[in-house]
Amino acid sequence: MASSTELNIGQKLSEGKTKQIFELVDQPGLVLVQSKDQITAGNAARKDQMEGKAAIANKTTCCVFKLLQESGIKTAFVQQHSETAFTAAHCEMIPIEWVCRRVATGSFLKRNPGVTEGYRFTPLKMEMFFKDDANNDPQWSEEQVLAAKFSLAGLTIGQCEVDIMNRSTVAIFEILEKAWATQNCTLVDMKIEFGVNVKTREIVLADVIDNDSWRLWPAGDRSQQKDKQVYRDLKEVTPEAMQMVKRNFEWVSERVQLLLEPQASGRVVVLMGSTSDMAHCEKIKKACTSYGLPCILRVTSAHKGPDETLRIKAEYEGDGVPTIFVAVAGRSNGLGPVMSGNTAYPVINCPPLTPDWGAQDVWSSLRLPSGLGCSTVLAPDAAAQFAAQIIGLSNHLVWCKIRASMLNTWVSLKLADQKLQACSL
Structure with missing residues (x-):
């Protein structure tokens, strides 16, 4: 709003x-x-x-x-x-357009004769262009960017910063590609720009991302393109032609709102053998929440009340919501295996191991009878992440959070290494 x-x-x-x-x-x-x-x-x-x-x-x-x-x-x-x-954070803009391509088309074909239109880049093809209207935004190499030694808001753009922007561009493209796929629309390529936040001196995605920024082909069909290429291709700019271009832009602005809506629901149901495991389960729930996943905590024992365990299982199988069960049971873990043997939904064992018998108890989660497929993940946050990865296969918003988390982890390691190297000099 x-x-x-x-x-x-x-x-x-x-x-x-x-x-x-x-x-x-x-x-x-x-x-x-x-x-x-x-x-x-x-x-x-x-x-x-x-x-x-x-x-x-x-x-x-x-x-x-x-x-x-x-x-x-x-x-x-x-x-x-x-x-x-x-409104946006005030940034000093880095004068580079980062272009990410999934499908070969447009200027790439002119600069690379012999490549057929529609060639699919896996991994993504990355290119950089120096923002210089007078020279038609020439393509630059990474070495040229480094040699320029741009200094913005007190931050000098070196190898670490270039690597971060490179990785970020790929992640941003993949997130938007995943989102547009829910509308049966192929994100062909896109350009983005980064800036340095004048307050935090952080590199952030800046400028705008609109229908001037990408190529979009509904159903992967170039003839149905909805982006600014339609305007570029006009032989003559007439009022009728401009109305067609405007309708395409409106089509995109209407569909882009749908990218914020999940295409499929999903939830995690954590079953604990005893309330003594509550702290362990709360960690799972907290991590699930960070991925936007509803998480429900229940208490049931497959040893002491197998009928109730199976009744609870049936309760969550009956409403059609994709569900991941997480079994939290220490000592002899019968909860996970019993669930796995009686449901087609995924089951993850996440036993709260103790220092005294943990080495022995874990085998009740790892050594299973034939025909059971439950996995075992020991860390609560890792169990939540595994559940999110499963649900993310059909829920792009969850997948996008996982993809961004991967990027942020990589960036934090990159910056930590840069800081360490600076201290060592």
């Missing part, structure tokens, strides 16, 4: 082909990003006014950034302010 707060807008900080950036006098460290109704192609060699484009672009960007933020990606986005503007 747009914010109704009145903003004290200060001076214009910058202006591009499709947006303006204003300082916010009463909110230091924040800016207002105001979209324009202008649409351009070929570094503004072609440009036209498209009434309503600012609102369409702003709506698309806000939805995309919300999806990425809820997944766990660090962005400059704060909140939507109006139909045509949003």
